[in-house]
Amino acid sequence: MSSVSAELPRRSFGETMRADLWWTQPLLVFLGLGTFIVYSTWAAFQGTHYFFGNYISPFYSPEIVGDSPHSWFGPKPNWWPTWLLFSPALLILWAPGGFRLTCYYYRGAYYKAFWADPPACTVGEPRKTYLGERSFPLIMQNVHRYFLYLALIFIVILS
Structure with missing residues (x-):
């Protein structure tokens, strides 16, 4: 079987022959996901106003220790340093958050949106080599399986 070798010209960052608005999808993902990251970080660090009656914010569930009636082990421990911020959400969000951040499904979207790697199909990349x-x-993506084990624990706790 014969093969044909074709040399493709290397394109500079963002250069393309595409006529469509290829940059809208990465831009919308960047704006949407970026807004959610900012909001969820603010919601987790505020540490107040996260429950009302029998309802609790999903960022704080399950509440291990805290000031709401949903707390499993009561209020903040006395040994907690006063200078260190206390938020019940910070005790649990890191495990499911780490799983979501390293999830294979999201990689294609946020690689394009946050790192422009690649920005889109047939669009020049910012680096010369992959x-x-x-x-x-991106090497941090390799911890995905460990965050999976931790996230599975939360599925058992919440069900």
Whole structure:
């Protein structure tokens, strides 16, 4: 079987022959996901106004320790340093948040939106060589399986 080798010209960052608005999808993902990250970080760090009656914010559930009636082990422990921020959400959000952040499903969307790697199909990349998940920050994606185990614990707790 014969093969044909074709040399494709290397394009600079953002250069393309595409006529469509290829940049709208990464931009919308960046704005939407970025807004959610800012909001959820604010909601987790505020540490107040997260329950009303029998309702509790999903960012704070399950509440291990805290001031609401939903708390499993009562209020904030006395040994907690006064200078260190206390929020019940920070005790639990890191496990499911780490799982979501390293999730394979989201990678294609936020690689394009936050790192422009690649920005879109047939659009020039910011680097000359593809490094994949062998260098920072993408090497952090390799901890996905460990966050899965932690997230599964929360599924058992919440069901």
